[in-house]
Amino acid sequence: xxxxxxxxxxxxxxxxxxxxxxxxxxxIRVPKLFIGAKNDIIGAKIQNAKRVAKILEIVLxxxxxxxxxxxxxxxxxxxxxxxxxxxxxxxxxxxxxxxLPHAHTHIIYxxxxxxxxxxxxxxxxxxxxxxxxxxxxxxxxxxxxxxxxGSEKFTVEYLKDIFFKTAKPIKLVLMDQQKIAxxxxxxxxxxxxxxGILPTRSAKSLSLQEINKLKSAIEKVIKLGxxxxxxxxxxxxNIEGKRGKYMEVAAVYSQKKDPKGHEVKKMxxxxxxxxxxxxxxx
Numbered sequence: 001x002x003x004x005x006x007x008x009x010x011x012x013x014x015x016x017x018x019x020x021x022x023x024x025x026x027x028i029r030v031p032k033l034f035i036g037a038k039n040d041i042i043g044a045k046i047q048n049a050k051r052v053a054k055i056l057e058i059v060l061x062x063x064x065x066x067x068x069x070x071x072x073x074x075x076x077x078x079x080x081x082x083x084x085x086x087x088x089x090x091x092x093x094x095x096x097x098x099x100l101p102h103a104h105t106h107i108i109y110x111x112x113x114x115x116x117x118x119x120x121x122x123x124x125x126x127x128x129x130x131x132x133x134x135x136x137x138x139x140x141x142x143x144x145x146x147x148x149x150g151s152e153k154f155t156v157e158y159l160k161d162i163f164f165k166t167a168k169p170i171k172l173v174l175m176d177q178q179k180i181a182x183x184x185x186x187x188x189x190x191x192x193x194x195x196g197i198l199p200t201r202s203a204k205s206l207s208l209q210e211i212n213k214l215k216s217a218i219e220k221v222i223k224l225g226x227x228x229x230x231x232x233x234x235x236x237x238n239i240e241g242k243r244g245k246y247m248e249v250a251a252v253y254s255q256k257k258d259p260k261g262h263e264v265k266k267m268x269x270x271x272x273x274x275x276x277x278x279x280x281x282x
Contacts, residue, residue, distance in 0.1 A: 002230070007182075014056070014076075017239055023041050023042055029108070033124060034129075040130050045062075047059045053140075053181035055068070056070075064133060066129070071123070075119070077239060078118075085099070100241075146162075160208065163204055166202075167204055169201065170202070197281055199281075262279045
């Protein structure tokens, strides 16, 4: 599932490639993945792109916005006029390795310059939603999501407060979007590794020193993810259809050895694959 670095990479791509372009038409191939009236956005110009946690907001100049959540296997790929881009989204999903649009393209935004923005989703868990920009606070306000890593509110004191209130495994607390926005399975695994904390540890068992290390580790992996253009585990690609490179530098997630050469072990926590080093993490 795309996490904060992946969606932020796409947000920056939308600004670079799509800002100033107008929406000419919208083709909806799977109605359940498009919520709202397409006529509300036809003729509107793309003004900006924002992000809250893992949700992308494309801001239009007519008072409406398009919210997009990629969920597990979603892609958002821009194809300039006259080009055919293959959205190769990871070695596990070969069905994406074909020119766009294809059988897994469910929504197509046609722009007035002749280019297209394709929303692809193998599992059909993602969604596109047209909303009034003025209502964004109600939909994606601070009461829905916790602070993001690197933000002013993402402090050691804040983490101490949420950790000391629960005996849940620390990994599950980190992935709770109401507690911390934007963290998912990939970066949570690696952050816990760099902090030297087992993912099964009770959140309230962490010492203040460990919380300090974990905060720094979370910010470290997010920055590395942004620098690498995200992770192309499963299906993620940026807006140009190119894969991110985070998996080339991942510490334990989907790895056989950690950076020190130790064997990486795997288990399930909350139904998600969890990678760790039994030597480095306690």
